[in-house]
Amino acid sequence: MATSSLTRDVPTENLRGNFLGAVLLHVLIAAALLGYTFVFDHSGHSWGDSAAPSSTIQATMVNAIPLPPRRPVNADNVLTSETPSPAPPTVKEKTAPPPDPKALAIPEKPTKPLKAAERPTPATAHPQPMKPQPSKAQTGDAPGVRIAMSATQTRAGTVSIGATDAAFGARFAYYVAQIKEKVANQWYTTMLDPAARGHRVYITFQIGRDGSPSQIRIQQPSGDATLDQTALRAVQHIDTFGPLPDGYNGSYINVVYYFDPPPAP
């Protein structure tokens, strides 16, 4: 009895609920782990992985390396190639084949002598007084830089330079060309307002014996602040233009430099 009552008192254990509960718990834990790794995924942050770097962007070299811009080399053109090609092979001169001994000479047709009409001798022109020569140089006449003021089209736009000592520009044209290039290379036009187009700013400065610029001022503002500032910065950014030429006796030169913004790209 006792045993039967015992067995009767103990209810048949229903393990189904516990089992399902345990399975559910395990699934939940597994899901939590997977979800954690999925959300806080650090796989992209180890060094040397193949992910593309995102904070640096491949860029082209700016003008600060003191090398002039390079044109693409056309290998076919020996005048521009970096490595001059060897001389072209000499073509062997062909000798004409000997005439066929059996060939007959083509008879020549007798030609009539040309009749020449008699021409009246032209009367000698009356001497005229010489016309006064224009004092200005004709366009395209002057070889290279001969005048003090010169303008060039550069990547940055049109820049022009006038050394106020007119004799200096003629005497040391190479130095003037060098000033022009150096300033134009330092002019960063990306900061320009589009409205600056059509304006022109004049900057004046002095170049001392040692080549350093000083007294950099805006002589005539353009009316566009970005143009004025970028032009001023371009000159301020330069340490030296190189010492003044040996043959020049003065202690400094005055330079007027004007900047025209580039046309719309």
Next chain:
Amino acid sequence: MQSPTRKLLRVCLPSLIFIASLQATAQDNVFTGTNSGATRIRIAVADFKPTSADPSTAPLKATFDATLYADLANAGIFDIVSKSLAPQATPGSPSEIAIQQWAAAPASAAMVAFGNLSASSGRLVVNGFLFDANNQQYPQVLAKQYTDTSSDDAARQTAHKFADEIIFRLGGGIAGIAETKIYYVHQGGGTKEIWQMDYDGANQHAVTHLGAISISPRVSPDNSRIAFSSLDRNGFQIRMYSLLLGRMVNFPMASGTNLSPAWSPNNREIAFSSSRTGDPEIWIADINGTLARRITSSRGPDVSPVYNPKTGGQIAWISGRTGLPQLYIMDADGSGVTRMTDGGYATSPSWSPNGQFLAFAWNRKYGPGAPGGQDIYVMEVASKRWIQLTHDGGRCDFPTWSPDGRHIAYANTTDGRDDHMRIWTMLADGTQKHPLSATGGDMPNWSWK
């Protein structure tokens, strides 16, 4: 929810950057196209005229002509007229030159360098002229006379001096580099010694004869001393060689590994890497090795310091504080630490003379099976933008800037073996690469002037 977006970004970002860079380069090409490189000065070099009948003149003239032509061709600012296009005449003096002949096609020169050379009774006399071919009225730009003993080396040095004068006049006031030297490590016979050569690879000879492993030579800004690191029974120690005395001078030893010295531009201090406290850190001492003080204090190695040569107020170096070695900069007192590279494996920084750029060796995709290799890169310090200068030429390391900022020398091994390293030079935009030394040259260091 966050992760798929990030994953999408991670896939799309490189292509977005790629498209952006494509557009950027396309725009650049349009602009460079319209410019057509007119800024490169076209220069012709006439063969110098021998003005003495002495038999020693001819070989000296050949050396001089070849050296002058190579110097101007390597300068990076000239478009040089091939000798086959130049007129046949060899003008020896300003009265003998027909300047129109050189300005006309096919030479089309803007500048002409010419002159005469004579060697007699042990003296070499060179008169050199530079004429502006477009300025018929006042053509003379330069007139120089050089005298020296009549030897092959003197003829080469005279050509270097004249070339430097031309480059200085026409290159916007930046001194030429034809008279500079390159110091490097030469390995052979189980030892590594410090060697020296001219900038064009001529005149290679040994400086030290220690019979040991000596690495990373760094010449002082006044060209009086070479600091380097040498392995002896106390491990790697900083050593000092005086170029004026021609012998080793004292530099105090310290425990640990002491590597990669670097001179401050005022010639008063040396920064180096030392593990005397257990971890390799950057130390600064004066040039006699006294008053050493530590300026970095993080876990992980800190090596290869280099000063900003323009200001002397900043130091770039390589640190492994986050794992793989990365490029960092800081102020010379150890403050203001900024990380420059965002990944990969960066080594061997060199700061450009104008202070704007860092050249370094970088393996951007480091790891087993990763594409690419170790190449030379140049980064603009202010913007952290970079360009790659070497491609697919094997492992490249140890870039060093020339004092004019237009050239970079580096070590390259095509097959990856260290004993096949040789020194190359190129322009700072990655063009005109050519080798300077035979295999066995490593770790170049360009002199400051």
